[in-house]
Amino acid sequence: MKDAAAMQPILIFDLDDTLIDRERAFSRWVNDWTDHRGLGPTAQEWILAADADSDRPRLGLFEAIVEHFGLPASAEELVDEFYREFPTYFEPDPVVHDGLSQLRSNGWKIGVATNGSRAQRPKMEAANLFGLVDGVCVSRELGTAKPDPGIFHAVADAAEATLAGGWMIGDSPSSDIAGGAGVGLRTIWIARGRRWPLTGIVPESTVERVGEALDLLGALGSVDSGTK
Numbered sequence: 001m002k003d004a005a006a007m008q009p010i011l012i013f014d015l016d017d018t019l020i021d022r023e024r025a026f027s028r029w030v031n032d033w034t035d036h037r038g039l040g041p042t043a044q045e046w047i048l049a050a051d052a053d054s055d056r057p058r059l060g061l062f063e064a065i066v067e068h069f070g071l072p073a074s075a076e077e078l079v080d081e082f083y084r085e086f087p088t089y090f091e092p093d094p095v096v097h098d099g100l101s102q103l104r105s106n107g108w109k110i111g112v113a114t115n116g117s118r119a120q121r122p123k124m125e126a127a128n129l130f131g132l133v134d135g136v137c138v139s140r141e142l143g144t145a146k147p148d149p150g151i152f153h154a155v156a157d158a159a160e161a162t163l164a165g166g167w168m169i170g171d172s173p174s175s176d177i178a179g180g181a182g183v184g185l186r187t188i189w190i191a192r193g194r195r196w197p198l199t200g201i202v203p204e205s206t207v208e209r210v211g212e213a214l215d216l217l218g219a220l221g222s223v224d225s226g227t228k
């Protein structure tokens with residue numbers, strides 16, 4: 001562990017629908033998956049609604065799908081297949097790559113804190129993110145999830161960075177923004193067309209897409225370790 005006074009501040013990013021476009025990838029996967037099984041456009045809409053923007057556990061989702069469409073497969077098999085296939089729907093995003101590289105050269109450490117499963121690291125691999133970040137924490141591996149303070153501290157430790165002077169950037173009002181603010185981070189909310197839903201707390205900045213958040217952070221200029 002380095003001397004805290006010499007540590008660089010951290011920018012902690014959420015993964016799904018922040019650094020990677022999970023919504024678009026899921027909709028492409030649903031399209032292919034329903035086509036492959038000869039299920040029509042109504043099935044696509046039904047699955048997208050049942051997914052609830054990824055809030056629903058995957059086993060529960062596939063149990064519902066198996067029952068609704070009367071599929072001759074077990075939900076467990078379909079979950080395994082999903083975890084194998086879904087990461088292949090992600091690809092590197094030049095906007096994210098350029099933005100993160102610039103922020104690192106400005107003196108920030110970069111962390112990823114994601115509430116998720118065994119698909120998170122393969123998705124990061126497919127999006128070529130590992131070379132751009134200093135620390136990654138996946139809730140399933142850690143046993144603590146956003147908005148609990150533990151995962152934010154764990155990411156800072158993994159990146160050998162300090163939360164002091166750092167920011168949290170994400171699309172979930174409760175997990176990312178309330179959670180980040182709870183450990184003293186400044187916050188940027190990725191709205192994705194939604195209105196801010198919580199009372200009693202607001203994000204410091206609101207943007208539509210991660211590219212705007214990266215620009216905003218880039219405009220802060222260079223940071224010096226121990227002085228922010």
Ligand SMILES: [Mg+2]
Pocket residue numbers: 014015016017018170171172
């Ligand atoms: Mg998210």
